[in-house]
Amino acid sequence: MSEETKKLSIICFSGDFDKAVAAFTLATGAAAVNYEVHVFFTFWGLNILKKKPGRTFVGKGFMARMFNFLMGGPKNLPLSRLNFAGISPKLMTGMMKKRNVATLEELVFAAKELKVNLIACEMAMHILGVKKEDLIEEVMEVIGVPTFLEKSKDGQVIFIS
Amino acid sequence: MATHTIDITKEHCPMTFVKVKLALAKIARGDLLDVLLTEGEPLTNVPRSAEEQGQKVREVRKEGEFYHVLIERT
Numbered sequence: 469m470s471e472e473t474k475k476l477s478i479i480c481f482s483g484d485f486d487k488a489v490a491a492f493t494l495a496t497g498a499a500a501v502n503y504e505v506h507v508f509f510t511f512w513g514l515n516i517l518k519k520k521p522g523r524t525f526v527g528k529g530f531m532a533r534m535f536n537f538l539m540g541g542p543k544n545l546p547l548s549r550l551n552f553a554g555i556s557p558k559l560m561t562g563m564m565k566k567r568n569v570a571t572l573e574e575l576v577f578a579a580k581e582l583k584v585n586l587i588a589c590e591m592a593m594h595i596l597g598v599k600k601e602d603l604i605e606e607v608m609e610v611i612g613v614p615t616f617l618e619k620s621k622d623g624q625v626i627f628i629s
Numbered sequence: 630m631a632t633h634t635i636d637i638t639k640e641h642c643p644m645t646f647v648k649v650k651l652a653l654a655k656i657a658r659g660d661l662l663d664v665l666l667t668e669g670e671p672l673t674n675v676p677r678s679a680e681e682q683g684q685k686v687r688e689v690r691k692e693g694e695f696y697h698v699l700i701e702r703t
Contacts (some may be wrong), residue, residue, distance in 0.1 A: 493642070501681065502678070502682050569641050575643075578643075
């Protein structure tokens with residue numbers, strides 16, 4: 469791997485708040501030091517990218533709509549430990565602000581500024597009945613495994629579960 | 630040749646690098662960016678990553694408890 473083609477690909481499977489922060493911290497940090505960065509969101513990770521921040525009935529069919537309502541959007545991401553019915557992510561965001569560490573919202577904004585490639589999994593979206601227009605505009609593409617492999621070729625790959 | 634300033638003394642990883650990178654992208658070629666930062670991680674990595682990006686580190690100067698890193702956008 470040469471200096472010119474430093475590349476980091478992150479598969480964000482998790483929709484947990486703390487893991488989303490980890491994914492975006494790695495993504496923005498790498499992009500800031502000149503890596504080409506791809507973040508592939510699949511399954512629960514798609515919740516991070518939903519346009520509607522709260523709980524809404526997105527999708528087609530009763531089950532998909534229920535699933536999407538229960539999972540919610542970026543404002544409902546649970547903490548992977550000590551969630552306390554959703555209070556902890558809010559407390560954590562407060563602590564992050566107080567300690568001057570970038571919040572998830574700020575990291576997503578920085579990722580956009582740094583041209584991090586946010587990509588969504590076609591198959592997971594199909595299961596959950598989520599369409600591209602249900603996701604934030606920063607999502608560049610909806611792709612499958614072969615395209616992801618092509619994009620991540622010759623770089624480092626990290627799976628966040 | 631203008632000199633721009635940025636204070637990242639209150640920032641933490643990754644925003645230290647992120648803010649410097651975005652600030653460098655906004656200034657004209659040949660302009661200078663005077664980065665005020667703390668020792669440790671920012672002092673080690675801001676000049677190094679700037680050079681890796683092909684920018685020129687003109688000066689690293691200690692001032693009180695902070696450091697000035699002067700970067701020329703090439």
